[in-house]
Amino acid sequence: MPLGTTLRLLAKARGMNAADIATAIPRAGVATVSAWLQGDKLPGKDQLDALARTFGVPAGALLSELASTLDPARTQGEHDLLAAYRALNSSQQGALLEVASAMAGTKRSRAPRKKAAR
Structure with a gap:
């Protein structure tokens, strides 16, 4: 922000x-x-x-x-991508990360899901 x-x-x-x-x-x-x-x-x-x-x-x-x-290692495209990502809701962010990971051929690390209370 x-x-x-x-x-x-x-x-x-x-x-x-x-x-x-x-x-x-x-x-x-x-x-x-x-x-x-x-x-x-x-x-x-x-x-x-x-x-x-x-x-x-x-x-x-x-x-x-x-x-x-101000990070000189980031390209303008990286800044634009980050700004776009931050404008999305959490569901959209997850979908974007899935697509980006698939395109890059990398596996996305996932936070463990909480188990439902019994």
């Missing part, structure tokens, strides 16, 4: 708006925080640390998606 989306979800969960967040972030006004929430700008390291503290999450949790989007 993009950083802006993550920030919006965290803000909503805590009942915070851009002005509330801006008061907790050094050198960040409401316009800057709004740009982060919309995904138009990215916060700097100190600001990310302050955001993580504000929301009570590890900074790495905010950065995980950002780091994956």
Whole structure:
């Protein structure tokens, strides 16, 4: 999930708006925080640390998606495939993985199914 989306979800969960967040972030006004929430700008390291503290999450949790989007080993096709996969429901994701595994000639690892209670 993009950083802006993550920030919006965290803000909503805590009942915070851009002005509330801006008061907790050094050198960040409401316009800057709004740009982060919309995904138009990215916060700097100190600001990310302050955001993580504000929301009570590890900074790495905010950065995980950002780091994956900057991974030079991924092609644009891989990014597009991942974005498409994430837009699917769980049933569709499973079907897509089955097709991709079959095309690649690999076996897909499956999580063990839970046994029904007796």
